[in-house]
Amino acid sequence: MSHSTLPGQPFIAYQNAELCMEDVPLADLVQQHGTPLFAYSKAGMLSALAAYQRGFAGRQVQICYAMKANSSLGVIQVFAQAGCGFDVVSLGEMTRVLAAGGQPERIIFSGVGKTRAEMRAALQAGIGCFNVESEAELDVLNQVALDMGLRAPVSIRVNPNVDPQTHPYISTGLKGNKFGIAHERVVHTYQRAAALPGLQVLGIDCHIGSQITQASPYLDAMDRMLDLVQAIEAAGVPIAHIDLGGGLGIDYHGETPPAADQLWAQLLAKLDARGFGQRHLMIEPGRSLVGNAGVCLTEVLYLKPGEQKNFMVVDAAMNDLPRPAMYQAYHQIVPLRQRPEPTQSWEVVGPICESGDWIGHDRALNAQPGDHLAVLSAGAYCMSMSSNYNTRNRAAEVLIDGKRAQVIRERESYTDQMRLEHLLDAS
Numbered sequence: 475m476s477h478s479t480l481p482g483q484p485f486i487a488y489q490n491a492e493l494c495m496e497d498v499p500l501a502d503l504v505q506q507h508g509t510p511l512f513a514y515s516k517a518g519m520l521s522a523l524a525a526y527q528r529g530f531a532g533r534q535v536q537i538c539y540a541m542k543a544n545s546s547l548g549v550i551q552v553f554a555q556a557g558c559g560f561d562v563v564s565l566g567e568m569t570r571v572l573a574a575g576g577q578p579e580r581i582i583f584s585g586v587g588k589t590r591a592e593m594r595a596a597l598q599a600g601i602g603c604f605n606v607e608s609e610a611e612l613d614v615l616n617q618v619a620l621d622m623g624l625r626a627p628v629s630i631r632v633n634p635n636v637d638p639q640t641h642p643y644i645s646t647g648l649k650g651n652k653f654g655i656a657h658e659r660v661v662h663t664y665q666r667a668a669a670l671p672g673l674q675v676l677g678i679d680c681h682i683g684s685q686i687t688q689a690s691p692y693l694d695a696m697d698r699m700l701d702l703v704q705a706i707e708a709a710g711v712p713i714a715h716i717d718l719g720g721g722l723g724i725d726y727h728g729e730t731p732p733a734a735d736q737l738w739a740q741l742l743a744k745l746d747a748r749g750f751g752q753r754h755l756m757i758e759p760g761r762s763l764v765g766n767a768g769v770c771l772t773e774v775l776y777l778k779p780g781e782q783k784n785f786m787v788v789d790a791a792m793n794d795l796p797r798p799a800m801y802q803a804y805h806q807i808v809p810l811r812q813r814p815e816p817t818q819s820w821e822v823v824g825p826i827c828e829s830g831d832w833i834g835h836d837r838a839l840n841a842q843p844g845d846h847l848a849v850l851s852a853g854a855y856c857m858s859m860s861s862n863y864n865t866r867n868r869a870a871e872v873l874i875d876g877k878r879a880q881v882i883r884e885r886e887s888y889t890d891q892m893r894l895e896h897l898l899d900a901s
């Protein structure tokens with residue numbers, strides 16, 4: 475029996491020319507549930523988490539899964555059961571965590587635009603910390619907490635002004651960016667926060683970007699954070715925890731990001747060298763916990779060979795897989811059944827009426843209509859960014875655990891899509 479794994483995809487392999495996730499042949503899933511279909515490997519998620527846990531062995535740390543990467547309830551449950559906290563950016567996300575059995579005190583609430591209603595609900599639930607992004611937000615949170623007779627636990631998101639060397643749309647820690655408090659204002663902002671009776675200052679946080687593939691931006695950010703902690707504490711405000719955010723990249727197409735445990739070995743050495751080794755730590759990884767644990771399965775509908783380009787039209791589209799259209803992102807595309815070497819190159823495109831609806835450019839593939847393909851590294855920022863554009867139903871999702879495959883989201887129906895709409899009254 476032949477067995478060959480794919481680079482960067484330890485839980486996906488060809489067994490006798492059939493692509494399997496853990497012990498489940500993906501063709502069986504397609505037959506049972508149709509396409510487009512997302513499949514996630516539980517072992518893939520837990521092994522990504524284990525790399526962080528190894529890296530932090532013996533330290534005080536709270537790993538908060540940044541669930542905007544994939545906010546499906548079944549995925550949240552996997553991380554809640556593994557002891558993770560959650561980084562949420564909306565009341566909707568907090569509601570999902572609570573529905574999936576996550577603990578409120580392990581929730582941190584990030585985002586530049588929290589509403590009063592969101593603050594009230596999060597205070598009511600008893601979340602662990604608000605990551606505050608502006609001085610104006612401090613004042614509003616203070617007021618909301620006082621009105622409820624509570625003190626809101628806060629951390630202030632600072633902008634360390636380091637270049638994460640990633641795509642500009644997912645770079646968040648530079649000066650010209652809407653996120654966080656500028657370096658020069660940080661000490662002043664902490665003094666203000668500490669003087670507000672409705673707030674309890676707990677920590678400091680940053681998040682410098684996403685799909686970061688080098689250790690150096692993290693090491694620079696950590697240095698600047700520690701400089702700030704020293705300055706803030708010298709000004710009389712103690713800082714209980716340091717939260718370095720998320721952003722670690724994954725291997726989509728030969729990228730070589732540091733492994734989570736190796737990255738943290740370097741960061742912890744820095745913390746130790748600067749005397750912060752015993753500080754309580756938090757991190758907010760998203761993509762690196764789920765990205766390579768997921769695939770999107772799709773059927774080839776039509777081949778349109780042409781003079782300039784050959785088009786392969788598949789039944790997944792930019793509403794299911796928005797990253798290529800949004801960020802020119804690369805996802806590997808492989809067949810579910812291995813065939814002889816391809817001799818032709820294809821533009822893999824979806825059915826949506828937009829030229830931006832492509833999934834892969836110039837891919838060597840040997841597939842006929844009716845064959846199935848797997849779009850790899852589709853666990854993060856795919857389903858959670860999906861839409862109903864062109865009135866397409868959102869895909870179904872399956873979670874694989876060994877030989878077992880469980881549907882964690884049914885395929886949407888047209889009735890589901892129209893449920894909240896009303897036809898005009900007769901006049």
Ligand SMILES: *Cc1c(COP(=O)(O)O)cnc(C)c1O
Pocket residue numbers: 540542543561563584585681683684685719720721722758759760761762
């Ligand atoms: C998106 C986000 C994360 C997670 O980023 P990844 O690149 O998916 O790890 C963490 N923290 C904050 C504040 C975020 O906005």
